[in-house]
Amino acid sequence: AQSVTQPDIHITVSEGASLELRCNYSYGATPYLFWYVQSPGQGLQLLLKYFSGDTLVQGIKGFEAEFKRSQSSFNLRKPSVHWSDAAEYFCAVAPWGANNLFFGTGTRLTVIP
Amino acid sequence: DAGVTQSPTHLIKTRGQQVTLRCSPISGHKSVSWYQQVLGQGPQFIFQYYEKEERGRGNFPDRFSARQFPNYSSELNVNALLLGDSALYLCASGGTGVATNEKLFFGSGTQLSVL
Secondary structure (H helix, E strand, O other): OOEEEOOOOEEEEEOOOOEEEOOEEEOOOOOEEEEEEEOOOOOEEEEEEEOOOOOEEEOHHHOEEEEEHHHOEEEEEEOOOOHHHOEEEEEEEEOOOOOOOEEOOOEEEEEEO | OOOOEEEOOEEEEOOOOOEEEEEEOOOOOOEEEEEEEOOOOOOEEEEEEEOOEEEEEOOOOOOEEEEEOOOOOEEEEEOOOOHHHOEEEEEEEOOOOOOOOOOOEEOOOEEEEEO
16 A cells, blocks of 8 residues: 655754755555645645656755655755745655545644744 | 635534535636545545546545536535544645646645534
């Protein structure tokens, strides 16, 4: 069965510091991979996605993610965090050919001045 | 252009009641998906509809049902509400193809509280 693990429930970083959010997945083949962000009272916004090709994916708001097949990981990074990045971040996978997403439990990001 | 709109934004029901949640996709999008997000968890897939046909169903009991109308809007119905149905219900609009998980646009959700 497909599963997505986000081992960090809550991360606190200082504004301007770098950020890495971890995501590991379990699936028989390489699925489609996504990162979404959810601000309080808001729906989910797609940050970036990986289907194939270059394993380093650029997204919106200065985020990037790297797919590592050997580690079944798809970690999200940002070189310099802004206070507006405080939100909940979800990693998701979609099996090839499926129409639904499997989400992780999320990582809450707090940004301190 | 309007994004995905959901109504109502908040809803309070009691156990055993029935509830209907509504979703209007982005103009031109033919696919609607429903997700349940329990507090502290990631969203869980409930249904996907494309061109008024059910294309996928998650692991939810038969108390959950949905339909899509000719204008591509959708309703999610939940019967015999349980306390555990309290959650944020998200609707996602998914483009013009049937394989629409490439980019889903989510609404802000309906917060359902069951007392």
